[in-house]
Each structure stands twice: as C-alpha cells, then as structure tokens.
Amino acid sequence: GAGVSQSPSNKVTEKGKDVELRCDPISGHTALYWYRQRLGQGLEFLIYFQGNSAPDKSGLPSDRFSAERTGESVSTLTIQRTQQEDSAVYLCASSLAGVTSYEQYFGPGTRLTVT
Amino acid sequence: KQEVTQIPAALSVPEGENLVLNCSFTDSAIYNLQWFRQDPGKGLTSLLLIQSSQREQTSGRLNASLDKSSGRSTLYIAASQPGDSATYLCAVSSSQNTGFQKLVFGTGTRLLVSP
Numbered sequence: 001g002a003g004v005s006q007s008p009s010n011k012v013t014e015k016g017k018d019v020e021l022r023c024d025p026i027s028g029h030t031a032l033y034w035y036r037q038r039l040g041q042g043l044e045f046l047i048y049f050q051g052n053s054a055p056d057k058s059g060l061p062s063d064r065f066s067a068e069r070t071g072e073s074v075s076t077l078t079i080q081r082t083q084q085e086d087s088a089v090y091l092c093a094s095s096l097a098g099v100t101s102y103e104q105y106f107g108p109g110t111r112l113t114v115t
Numbered sequence: 116k117q118e119v120t121q122i123p124a125a126l127s128v129p130e131g132e133n134l135v136l137n138c139s140f141t142d143s144a145i146y147n148l149q150w151f152r153q154d155p156g157k158g159l160t161s162l163l164l165i166q167s168s169q170r171e172q173t174s175g176r177l178n179a180s181l182d183k184s185s186g187r188s189t190l191y192i193a194a195s196q197p198g199d200s201a202t203y204l205c206a207v208s209s210s211q212n213t214g215f216q217k218l219v220f221g222t223g224t225r226l227l228v229s230p
Binding site for chain 2: 003004006009031033035040041042043044045048056091093095102103104105106107108109
C-alpha cells in the first residue's frame with residue numbers, strides 16, 4: 001500500500017516568511033510524528049499526535065513552530081517568520097499506535113532552505 | 116538526557132566484506148532500539164527493531180545485537196554489496212514516561228561499498 005507522503009519535497013523561502021509542510025500518513029495509522037534533521041546532526045523529535053488526544057509538543061524549538069492534525073489523517077507543520085537556522089529536512093512518520101512495540105514508517109521528507 | 120552515539124561516522128569498504136556498525140546510548144532504560152537506513156533524498160527505512168527484552172534480531176544479511184546493560188548495539192552486515200551504500204541510523208525509544216515511542220537518534224554512519 002501507499003507509504004507516508006510529504007509535500008513539497010523541496011522548499012526555498014526567504015527569511016521572515018511563513019511556510020507550511022504537509023504530511024499524509026499511512027491509512028489506519030493513529031500515531032504521527034514530526035522530526036527535524038539539520039545538516040550533520042541526528043533527527044530531533046518535534047511533535048507527536050495520537051488519535052484525537054492532545055499532541056505532545058515538547059520537541060518544538062520555539063513558538064514559531066506549530067502543527068495541526070485533522071483526526072487521524074493529514075498533518076501540517078507551520079513555521080512562522082522563518083530563520084536561517086530553520087533550514088533542515090523535516091521528516092514525518094506514522095505508526096499503528098504510539099506504543100513502543102510499533103515501528104515508525106517515515107516519509108521522504110521536505111528539504112527546507114531559508115535564504 | 117538520553118544521548119546516542121554512532122561509530123564510525125563514515126566507513127568505506129570493498130564489496131564482499133563483512134562489517135560492523137556501532138551504536139551506544141547513555142541511558143540503559145530503553146523500550147527498544149531500531150536500526151534505520153537513509154538514502155539520499157529518501158526517507159528512513161526501518162531495518163531491524165529489537166525490543167528491550169531481546170538480545171538480537173536478524174533479517175537476511177543483517178544482524179543486530181543489543182546489550183542494554185552496557186548501552187550498546189551493533190549492526191552486522193555480511194557480504195556487503197554496493198547497494199548497501201547509505202547512511203545507517205540507530206535510534207532508541209526514550210525511557211521517559213512520555214506515553215509514546217519517542218525516538219532519540221544517533222548522527223549515523225555513512226557507509227560506502229565500492230564494487
């Protein structure tokens with residue numbers, strides 16, 4: 001079946017502009033995660049959604065970052081007033097549930113470049 | 116705070132060699148450990164998932180071991196092929212009572228297998 005998809009695959013934006021990144025999880029997966037991968041660094045957890053529960057936003061680096069998810073489907077990650085340090089690959093993952101025994105399936109990522 | 120380290124950062128080997136990638140983590144109270152493969156421009160592909168109660172997992176030419184008490188895991192790749200060239204990431208699920216599988220990633224080992 002279809003995997004996790006993300007759009008756009010690449011985004012170049014000017015410093016100070018807002019951007020929206022989209023993630024379509026695997027159908028039936030109730031858990032959804034956003035990660036950031038900056039050049040030369042490991043993946044950093046940003047936010048977690050589980051069904052209709054309140055999201056865990058503990059990884060968001062600043063209040064310029066926010067994310068929404070409609071039920072158990074599409075999620076959008078919004079970065080307001082982008083800064084150059086926001087340049088990274090943003091990866092989305094989904095899993096059957098948030099419990100530890102389930103694998104996370106990753107999308108191809110969105111490469112964001114802030115000029 | 117959980118920290119994950121991978122050694123070496125890069126590895127170049129001729130085709131056919133057996134090789135070992137290393138991963139260490141500072142907090143041994145993990146739920147599971149996963150090895151991923153990341154190809155340029157693509158998302159992460161899960162290779163092996165080892166639950167905390169397990170010692171190893173095997174899939175084809177791959178074998179991953181886990182020594183939770185010492186905070187170490189190794190990924191063994193037998194008879195390496197050029198198609199194995201990729202970045203290999205190790206990730207552990209956080210021991211914090213987050214209620215979900217919060218992964219902490221290493222920075223990866225970049226593997227190049229030459230024909």
